[in-house]
Amino acid sequence: MSADTQTSRPHATGIARAQTPLLIVGIIGIVVAAIGFVTNAPEFYRAWLPAFIFWFFIPAGALGVLCLQYVTGGEWGLLIRRPLGAAARTLPLFLLFGLPIVFGLQYVYAWANHDIVAHDVLLSRKSVYLNPTAWIIRTLVYFALWTLWAWRIRILSLDFAKTRSPYTELTRRRWSAAGLLMIVLTLTTTSVDWVMSLEPKWYSSMYGIAFTVSAGLSAFAFVTFFLTLLADNPAMEGVLKPMHFRDLGNLMLAFTMLWAYTNFSQFLLVWYGNIKEETPYYLKRMHGVWGWMAAALVLFHFFLPFFMLLMRSIKDRPKTIAIVTVVILIMRFVDTYWLIGPAYGYEHFHFSWITIFAFIGIGGLWLAAFIAQLKGQTIIPIHESWVDEALREGTLQREAVRHA
Structure with missing residues (x-):
């Protein structure tokens, strides 16, 4: 294999060199976090969930965006199919990451505590759906479906690379179309099982939509940031162009607006309905530091990215759009913690090491x-x-494809 043949592979761009350090850092992080299990097991289980959900958003959203790209095509996905596919295929790993939650269900979810359910009429009625056995079965079904779709699309893509068969391409598109429906439905029910049921007496018909949009936004922000890391690498010369970052910036803008729309609509419905079972959800998130976090979400999760992504000069430059993606990813964690933290009855801000x-x-x-x-x-x-089409239209240089 010639040097040119390797130029745009991960090892040529330097990304592969980060694998071992990241693995070491990950192991150290898990070991230190496990000390919390020894010192305070209930706190460990509750503290694990926000980190789990934040990282889960990225591969889950990546699977949805990947299906969307295969259905619609379009040059906006020219450079993100491979990163999206790689992220989506890591979803089975979250079965392992989720084990602490399974072992600590009674500490994480009130409906999993038999003593609480036995003395609560409403939770007793909901126990047909909200019970540990059903929760575990549904979670296994979710992961089975996500894994099936991620790897089925991968296998079809490998087959198409060998045969260039139109039938294979059509089959992949059909799987992707069905996958879009599957990912929306499963993320909706996942949002209920994993997050909304932290407060089992509260419910919102908008919650699943907001959860799904959050996953899509996380995926777009991550893959865009990933590409910005490659922008200055000589191996990517002639591959990454301003229009590619502009397209991704426009999609992040759309998902930022969707995130704001779904969350504001949910807030408006709860405020307008003024039902005693629903209003406490927002009341406790609007006081003290939780209230300041809510204000930060409005300012830095919506307004700042919104206005920055309106400017073409910011979207076209890797360094500036990288700043936007970092802001979005930071605020994604803030949003995740804001959703989960108050559910444990912390009247004042609480953040565990x-x-x-x-x-x-x-x-x-x-x-x-x-x-x-x-x-x-x-x-x-x-x-x-569509690579041939990109060559004809000048959105991709022929030298870059040869180097690939």
Whole structure:
């Protein structure tokens, strides 16, 4: 294999070198977080959930965006199919990351505590759906479906790369169309099982939609940031262009607006309804530091990215759009913690050191797995039919494809 043949592979861009350090950091994070289990097991279980949900959003959203790209095509996905696919195929890893939650269900969810359910009429009625056995079965079904779709699309893509068969391409598109429906439905029910049921007496018909949009936004922010890391690498010269970042910036703008719309609509419905079972959800999130976090979400999760992503000069430059993606990802964690923290009855702001190391541990291991999935692949899927179209229209240079 010539040097040119390797230029846009992950090892040529330097990404592969980060795998071992990330793996080491991840292991250290998990070990330190495990100390919290020894000192305070209930706190460990509760602190684990926000870190788990934050990192889960990225591969789950990646699977949805990947299906969307295969259904619609379009040059906006020219350079993100491979990173999206790599992220989506790491979803089975979250079965392992979720084990602490399974072992600590009674500490994480009130409906899993038999003593609480026995003395609460409403929770007793909901126990047909909200019970540990059903929760575990549904979770296994979710992961089975996500894994099936992620790897089925991967197998079809590998087959298409060898055969260039129109039938294979059509089959992949059909699987992707069905996958879009599957991911929306499963993320909706996942949001109920994993997060909304933290406060089992509260419910919102908008919650699942907001959860799904959050996953999509997390995925777009992550893959865009990933591409910005490659922008200055000589191996990517002629591959990454301003229009690619502009397209991704426009999609992040759309998902930022969707996030604001779904969350504001949910707030408006609860405020307008003024039902005693619903209003406490927002009342306790509007006081003290929780209230300041809510204000930060409005300012930095919506307004700042919204106005920055309106400007073409910011979207076209890797360094400036990287700043936007970092802001979005930071606020995604703030949003996740704001949703989960008050559910445990913390009237005042509470943040555990265990969450920090759980975040580092899960993140390090997941990023190492993500890089492992990218190894041996070119950044550009050179066998796709739309690469020829991109060459004709000038959105991709022929030299870049040869280098790929």
